[in-house]
Amino acid sequence: GENVEQHPSTLSVQEGDSAVIKCTYSDSASNYFPWYKQELGKGPQLIIDIRSNVGEKKDQRIAVTLNKTAKHFSLHITETQPEDSAVYFCAASEEGLIFGTGTLLAVQP
């Protein structure tokens, strides 16, 4: 089955800097890769997703890149703000989503 690895587990940046989170997956048949943001005590919230026929997708300060050959995808957040502080999860699709282990992002004001 699919296995998703995520790095780093924690990331601290200064407000205004960029943050990058990386994930790798094992199943070359996976073709849908969402990213979720989870704040303390809340459910995961979809922030961006990408499908395998696309190499990059951008939505304002958030972008995701996908390298199908290398089987890795990354989340890029530019101009970080304190409200970006949360746990971020990548995932790859089988019937249910297979999640990475999460990255705790702390944006220091």
Add this chain to the structure above:
Amino acid sequence: NAGVMQNPRHLVRRRGQEARLRCSPMKGHSHVYWYRQLPEEGLKFMVYLQKENIIDESGMPKERFSAEFPKEGPSILRIQQVVRGDSAAYFCASSPNGQGKDTQYFGPGTRLTVL
């Protein structure tokens, strides 16, 4: 359009009791997924259901756990004879078309504490 709803938000049970967690998908969504999140860990897939059918239960523990999504009413995740290790947050997600490639929208979760 209301989002995915889960209740109760918090549930406390003593060892050996039963826990019933409910999930109402977004309007128009007929596919429901259940995930478990242990403290300080990521989300683990448990089961995928359509109306009246279990499609994939590969992540479901073999004993004490069951799930249903009846023709009418919410999806139910049932845990019999709960043990302390069942303490976790249980999240439900829904999607309109399923097949693993559809965007899944998550509910706020039910936090189960087993005393």
